[in-house]
Amino acid sequence: MAKVTEITVWTRGVVMDKEARDVANAFAQAAKMQGKFVQAFDNYEDLPDRVLVTTRKYVRVSDEEIEMKYLYTNSHPDVVVIVEPTIVKGINVLKGMPEGGLLLINTNRPIDYMLQFIPNADVLGAIATVDADGISGIRTVDFSGSEGGVDASGLGAGIASPILGAMAKVTGMAKRENLAKIVSDVAALERGYKEVKIQKFRKPRAEYFWGG
Amino acid sequence: MKTRKQKIQKAKGKGEKARNLRTEPKNLKMRTGGPKATTKISGGGRKERVRASGDLFGTIHVPKDRAVPFGAITPAPVKQQELFITSNWRIVRPVIDHEKCTRCFTCYIVCPDSCWSFNEKEEKMEWNWRFCKGCQICINECPADALSAVPELDFEDGVVRLEKPF
Numbered sequence: 001m002a003k004v005t006e007i008t009v010w011t012r013g014v015v016m017d018k019e020a021r022d023v024a025n026a027f028a029q030a031a032k033m034q035g036k037f038v039q040a041f042d043n044y045e046d047l048p049d050r051v052l053v054t055t056r057k058y059v060r061v062s063d064e065e066i067e068m069k070y071l072y073t074n075s076h077p078d079v080v081v082i083v084e085p086t087i088v089k090g091i092n093v094l095k096g097m098p099e100g101g102l103l104l105i106n107t108n109r110p111i112d113y114m115l116q117f118i119p120n121a122d123v124l125g126a127i128a129t130v131d132a133d134g135i136s137g138i139r140t141v142d143f144s145g146s147e148g149g150v151d152a153s154g155l156g157a158g159i160a161s162p163i164l165g166a167m168a169k170v171t172g173m174a175k176r177e178n179l180a181k182i183v184s185d186v187a188a189l190e191r192g193y194k195e196v197k198i199q200k201f202r203k204p205r206a207e208y209f210w211g212g
Numbered sequence: 213m214k215t216r217k218q219k220i221q222k223a224k225g226k227g228e229k230a231r232n233l234r235t236e237p238k239n240l241k242m243r244t245g246g247p248k249a250t251t252k253i254s255g256g257g258r259k260e261r262v263r264a265s266g267d268l269f270g271t272i273h274v275p276k277d278r279a280v281p282f283g284a285i286t287p288a289p290v291k292q293q294e295l296f297i298t299s300n301w302r303i304v305r306p307v308i309d310h311e312k313c314t315r316c317f318t319c320y321i322v323c324p325d326s327c328w329s330f331n332e333k334e335e336k337m338e339w340n341w342r343f344c345k346g347c348q349i350c351i352n353e354c355p356a357d358a359l360s361a362v363p364e365l366d367f368e369d370g371v372v373r374l375e376k377p378f
Contacts, residue, residue, distance in 0.1 A: 012303075052301040052345060086364045089371040090300020109365065116368070 004066055005173065006074035007059040010093055011083040014051045016139065018151075020083045022160035024057035026182045027167055030174035031061045033181075038062075044072035054087055061173050079171055081163065082106060088117045100125030102210045104170060104196075106132040106163055111199050121201075126210040128198040130166035132159040135191045156183030165192030170210055292342070298325075299371045302346030304361040310336050312358035319350035319359065341370045 007027070011020030021042060028040035039060040046055040058074050060066055076096045082088060085107035094103065103124055105114055108131040115121050133139055136159050156164060161183045168176045169192075176193055180186045198211050306319075319328040319337065327340040328350065351359045364371065 012301075050301075052303065052347075054300060084303065086303050086371075087300070089364060090302075090374060092373055107365075117365075119373075 002062050002064040004060050004062040004068065005079070006077045007061070007079040007081065007171075008074045008077040008093075009057040009059070009081045009083060010087050010091065011055055011057065012051075012087070013047065013049060013053040013055050016083050016159075017055065018153075019139075019158050019160040019163075020055075020057045022156050022183075023081060023083070023163050023167070024059045026156050026160070026164055026179060027174055028059050028061070029182050030164075030168070030178040031059075033178040034175060036061050036063060036173070037065050039066055039068075041072070054091055078102065079104070079167075081167065083159065083163065085109065085114065088114065092120070094118065094120050094123055097123050099123055102126050102128065102170060104128045104130065104163070104166060106130060106159060108134055111197065124201055126170070126198055126200045128166060128170045128196055128210075130162055130192050130196040132162035132166075132188075132192060135159075135162040135195065136185070136188050154184030156185055156189070158185075161185040161188035162192030162195075165189040165194075166196035169193050169196050170198055172210075292340075297342045297372055297374070298345055299342050300374055302344060302364050302371070304346050304348065305341070305344065305364050305367070305370065306339065306346075306348070306351050306359045307362045308337055308339065309358045309360070312356050313337060314356045314358075316355060318353050318355060322349050322353045324349065342372070 009020045009023050011017060024040045028038040032038045041058055043055045043057065047053050060068065060074070076098055078098065079102045080093050080097065082093060082103070082105040085105050087093060088105065094101070101124055107114060107129050111127055111129055114129065115127065121127070138158050164179050164183060165176065168174050168179055176189070179189055183189055200211060313336065315337070320330070324347065325343045325345060327344040329338050329340065331338045346364070348361055351361050
């Protein structure tokens, strides 16, 4: 089996649930348009129905067919996306990350300030931040879609589009052009692509090329 | 950490009737005041009884003459559940201005997780950071505007780093 790149998206239950689900689904869809094999699914073992509780969404991207059918969590995430920055304070988000992974945080604070909350940051290959709240100007777009039934606002509304643009830039696994066909807010996607800040720590492993 | 059995034995040792610790908190019985309780309060044995119960269970310190049922419905929890710390649910935290605070105990009443208590020695309200989820009800309800919401990332302390999401 070829290398499977695991992406974990951390978010808060109910209030930012829909945005993180859009991040996972749209990124997997854009990677699929490039001919990759993908899986995207919601949390299985968290408590997503409680307001503000930390929950996860998962994406897997590979060049060959993915055989991890019955594993519902990413135990070794190569990329960790933090939709709400306070999560880095309360959770060990880098748990299981292999050497040279990537952490992307939605925050307007400097990278050095965020690093003080991550004591095990030495496993990171790179850290990136994007101010998605500032770009989209809105955080919670819809409560109705939190169970996946109704999506009136469209895929990628709110903070999901800038985060997707930043992910396209720093991971290079999905193309910006493909994401622009999927998301509803293309202008925010472009701004996220342009305004993401990245800091590299070490020469990443051969299969990673963080920074686009 | 004492087990429940040991507590019952301790209560028995003080010459009190053993009772179900979970369903029959002693303070509630006294506050609601059946005929038996009333006679005992007027008899002057109240202080000793309250202090004894505080030693036995108490972590919430509120003056006994001002104690009301928590949430105005049930007796206040008297024990901390260390296995379910939820401080990582918080995005903002309530910060109190002790000069503006009038000790009206509104925050103590409205907090769904009983995170506000009164420090009798220093005469000020204390905030329990372990269980505060940042719901901001106390900030909205404070009549003196003594509480304000400050982003959690402005502080270096205050959140335990958990290995599990909840």
